Amino acid sequence: MTDGTLALDRAAQELLFTEARTANTFTDEPVTDAQVAAIYDLVKWGPTAMNTQPLRLTLVRSPQARERLVAHMNEGNKAKTAAAPLTIIVTADADFHEHLPVTFPHKPDAREVMAANPGRARMAHFNAAIQLGYLIVGIRAAGLAAGPMAGYDAEGIKKEFLADDNRQVVAVVNVGRPGPDAWFDRNPRLSYDQVVTEI
Amino acid sequence: MTDGTLALDRAAQELLFTEARTANTFTDEPVTDAQVAAIYDLVKWGPTAMNTQPLRLTLVRSPQARERLVAHMNEGNKAKTAAAPLTIIVTADADFHEHLPVTFPHKPDAREVMAANPGRARMAHFNAAIQLGYLIVGIRAAGLAAGPMAGYDAEGIKKEFLADDNRQVVAVVNVGRPGPDAWFDRNPRLSYDQVVTEI
Numbered sequence: 001m002t003d004g005t006l007a008l009d010r011a012a013q014e015l016l017f018t019e020a021r022t023a024n025t026f027t028d029e030p031v032t033d034a035q036v037a038a039i040y041d042l043v044k045w046g047p048t049a050m051n052t053q054p055l056r057l058t059l060v061r062s063p064q065a066r067e068r069l070v071a072h073m074n075e076g077n078k079a080k081t082a083a084a085p086l087t088i089i090v091t092a093d094a095d096f097h098e099h100l101p102v103t104f105p106h107k108p109d110a111r112e113v114m115a116a117n118p119g120r121a122r123m124a125h126f127n128a129a130i131q132l133g134y135l136i137v138g139i140r141a142a143g144l145a146a147g148p149m150a151g152y153d154a155e156g157i158k159k160e161f162l163a164d165d166n167r168q169v170v171a172v173v174n175v176g177r178p179g180p181d182a183w184f185d186r187n188p189r190l191s192y193d194q195v196v197t198e199i
Numbered sequence: 200m201t202d203g204t205l206a207l208d209r210a211a212q213e214l215l216f217t218e219a220r221t222a223n224t225f226t227d228e229p230v231t232d233a234q235v236a237a238i239y240d241l242v243k244w245g246p247t248a249m250n251t252q253p254l255r256l257t258l259v260r261s262p263q264a265r266e267r268l269v270a271h272m273n274e275g276n277k278a279k280t281a282a283a284p285l286t287i288i289v290t291a292d293a294d295f296h297e298h299l300p301v302t303f304p305h306k307p308d309a310r311e312v313m314a315a316n317p318g319r320a321r322m323a324h325f326n327a328a329i330q331l332g333y334l335i336v337g338i339r340a341a342g343l344a345a346g347p348m349a350g351y352d353a354e355g356i357k358k359e360f361l362a363d364d365n366r367q368v369v370a371v372v373n374v375g376r377p378g379p380d381a382w383f384d385r386n387p388r389l390s391y392d393q394v395v396t397e398i
Contacts, residue, residue: 005233005234005236005237005341006237006238006241006340006341006342007214007340007341007342008211008214008215008241008340009208009210009211011208012207012208012211012340013241013340015206015207016239016336017242017244017283017333017337018241018244020244022246025390030255035204036206036395037204037391037395038205040391040394040395041211041214041391042205043216044388044389044394045216045217045219045388046216046332046335046336047221047335047345047347047353049347051386051387051395052284053388053389055236055394056394056395056396057394057395057396058396058397058398059395059396059397059398060397060398061397062398064287065398099326099389099393102384102387103386103387103388103389104386105386105387106383125325126324126328127328129325129326129328129329129331129332130328130329130331130332130335131332132328132332133245133328133329133330133331133332133333133335133336134216134331134332134336136217136245136246136329137215137245137332137333137336139226141205141206141207141211141212142204142205142206142207143205143206144265146246148246148248148255150248150249161398170280170325184305186230186304187250187302187304188250188301188302188304189243189244189252189302190243190252190302192204192236192239192240194298195239195252195254195256196236196239196255196256196257196258197254197255197256197257197258198237198257198258198259199257199258199259199261199264199360
């Protein structure tokens with residue numbers, strides 16, 4: 001079913017946005033590598049500036065890795081991070097420019113120019129945030145619930161897992177099937193008139 | 200049609216990601232307020248940290264406003280910005296906290312705490328970037344092509360249009376039906392193994 005204005009059918013609108021919710025509990029059902037690969041193969045096509053694609057995903061599933069991660073989460077995020085079948089540490093790779101000869105081939109000096117750009121880490125963070133938006137949509141496209149979190153010790157996570165990489169932690173996202181009482185009440189959204197103006 | 204792994208049907212996958220492309224030319228067909236409202240009413244449901252929703256959209260359609268905007272675009276972005284039926288100046292509102300009593304009601308002191316937070320503008324920029332990801336998906340959900348651009352004089356645009364607001368320019372996005380020769384060759388994406396690791 002489509003409505004009059006959007007080309008996307010209503011079932012997809014509901015799956016991705018209007019009925020999708022941030023989950024706070026999860027069932028034990030595993031999230032497979034095949035599911036993660038399908039999500040990535042979908043959302044990788046979302047555009048980034050200069051095709052920089054700085055998003056990197058570190059999967060946490062084993063009890064050992066999970067315990068190390070939970071130690072760096074804020075108190076209110078520990079229980080759900082311990083219980084999710086998959087948690088993704090989402091990072092921005094400030095060394096994205098190493099890939100530019102392949103990913104942005106029509107500008108042969110892009111790697112060299114970017115290597116000297118002091119704004120590179122900021123550019124990585126910004127574009128990885130755009131890709132985080134795609135990723136949350138993609139997790140939902142797989143029929144799974146996402147639980148993105150901002151409450152954690154970013155430096156602690158970096159030292160624990162990513163000490164050798166030139167990456168910043170952008171978000172930590174729980175992924176799985178929603179469990180009992182998975183949802184809080186839905187918070188209100190700003191109205192069109194509060195957000196959109198024309199000049 | 201669904202494939203085995205994603206819940207989202209293939210037509211929607213193609214519309215939003217796998218066949219969608221960044222457009223560089225547009226037809227004259229107008230983009231209506233009803234279309235923008237339908238896009239916003241879809242993507243407003245995408246989650247942000249603390250439900251901050253800092254994304255703001257300034258619509259540019261009139262010849263007068265367009266001329267003022269084009270003056271601040273980089274050379275390579277002027278022609279397509281002049282030709283698009285709609286251009287959106289996407290901004291991050293660092294005064295998002297004024298809405299928190301309504302948008303985040305279960306934490307009554309959120310506005311006051313955020314008002315004193317020196318990281319507020321950075322938080323606005325980060326969450327607006329996530330919402331920019333949703334917005335690009337939403338423009339495609341309306342059957343339209345998006346042409347997000349990063350090449351412009353952000354301070355110039357701010358002074359020209361947003362001098363009285365506490366906002367940062369996050370992106371400028373052309374919107375419309377793709378015109379002749381709308382696409383460049385599609386640039387390669389990083390492979391799963393380059394992006395995803397498990398610990």
